[in-house]
Amino acid sequence: MLNIDDPKVIDRTPALLRLAFRPFFLLAAVWACIAIPLWLLAWYHPEFSPFAQKFWSNVVPLWWHPHEMLFGFAMAVVAGFLLTASQNWTNQPGIKGGQLGLVVGLWAMARLTLMLPWDLPIWLPASFDCAFLLAVAVKLTVVMLKVRQWRNMVFPVLLFVAAAINLLSYWTLANHNLSLSLQIWQAMIWWLALIITVMGGRVIPFFTAARLKLTKREPITWIEWTTPSLLALMLVNSLVPFLPYVAKVIVLTVAGVLQLVRLARWYPLKTVKIPLLWSLHLGYLFLPISLLAMAYYANNPLLERQLLHLFAIGTMAGVCLSMISRVSLGHTGRNIYQGPNMAPAFLMLAVAAIVRTILPLEQPADSYTWHWLAAALWCGAFGMFVWHYTKILARPRLDGRPG
Structure with a gap:
């Protein structure tokens, strides 16, 4: 079997392109x-936005914001994680060097061509964006088929689905169908909830038990199958609404309760002294809270859409920040639990989720203040990661191994 971690091999690839993470x-x-900040400037102060006129003439602000959070930010984290993890899962070499640079370039060109103040056709950024997702999906498919790892084939399948949904999102932009685009953003929220449910169910209890030296509780099979199935059902229902009101409430409620049961079995209260553990549990906690809150307000589409931010910031961003902080240390040869103190960043994101979602509902007249406060907390959290981890990610592993 190929040894993908041979310390005797001299890797001359620039450190930043040695592994996808x-x-x-x-x-x-x-x-x-x-x-x-670009989004809030465009929304509240278009006169100060660097893209005030030409940029927003082709790209609708209400489309750009959720698209770039889901397909820009979140997909970059998903791609980096899966392309890195697949190397460990399959013992096959991960994508690196020029090939990795090309995939990263596709992602970056999609972001850039959407922002350029020129009259570019929508198919151009759409092509870059979908090519990025397809490249990641194909790479995962090839390595998993090579070792017949059927259990993890769910991830490239989900990426192929995401590429199709992304293409549809560009179609809605080109045809000014904002109603359908709202359905797409909801579908992608469920897509992310689904992938976090699957991955979270694997890594959170494992990381927790290993660090605390506890016996990892075996998953309850019917819960592990039912929970993601319900989220997949909500994904389909977002694109093609078919669930009646009562059925939708039941699905959301049952999914929320089952998520709470899963989380409760992972020893969450024993993690309070370890930020890289409690941050995962805290981020995951926002998922069942979001599901139950959306079930409660299922008869109010406006409030239901507002509550999507509880998941998007609390779970999506929270789990992402915790995972990238952890993976960046482990895969650069550092002690995972002796890295930079990211506890303030994790707390800032949790507070940002509440400020952005709950306070505008309670005090809508002050929404401007809450939105900018949430943005400041969000930027502070990810700014801390950039500050602490740029040198870590841009330098070779401490132990001299490839990757």
Whole structure:
């Protein structure tokens, strides 16, 4: 079997391109710090936005914001994580060097061509964006088929689905169908909830038990199958609504309760002294809270859409920040639990989720203040990652191994 971690092999690849987590995690954090202020400037102060006129003439602000959070920020983290993890899962070499640079370039060109103040056709950024997702999906498919790792084939399948949904999102932009685009953003929220449910169910209890030297509780099979199935059902229902009101409430409620049961079995209260553990549990906790809150307000589409931010910031961003902080240390040969203190960043994101979601509902007249406060907390959290981890990601492993 190929030894993909041979310390005797001299790797002359630039450190930032040695494994996918390096450029994708760093770019995701940088983009997080850039995209949110740009969005708020465009929404509240278009006269100060660097893209006030020409940019927004072709790209609708209400489309750009969720698209760039889901397909820009979140997909960069997903790609970096899966392309890196697949090397460990399959014992096959990960993508690196020029090939990795090309995939990263596709992601970056999609972001850039959407922002250029020129009259570019929508198919151009759409092509870059979908090519990026397809490249990641194909790479994962090839390595997993090579070793017949059927259990993890769910991830390239989900990426192929995401590429199709992304292409549809560009179609809605080109045809000014904002109603359908709202359905797409909801579908992608469920897509991310699904992938976090699957991956979280594997890594959170494993990391927790290993660090605390506890016996990892075996998953309850029917819960492990039912929970993601319900989320997949919500994904389909977002694109093609078919669930009646009562059925939707039941699905959301049952999914929320089952997520709480899963989390409760992972020893969450024993992690309070270890930020890289409690941050995962805290981020995951926002998922069942979001599901139950959306079930409660299922008869109010406006409030239901507002509550998507509880998941998007609390779970999506929270789990992403915790994972990229952890993976960046482990895969650069550092002690995972002796890295930079990211506890303030994790707390800032949790507070940002509440400030952005709950306070505008309670005090809508002050929404301007809450939105900018949440943005400041968000940027502070990801700014901390950029500050602490740029040198870590841009330098070779401490132990001299490839990767």
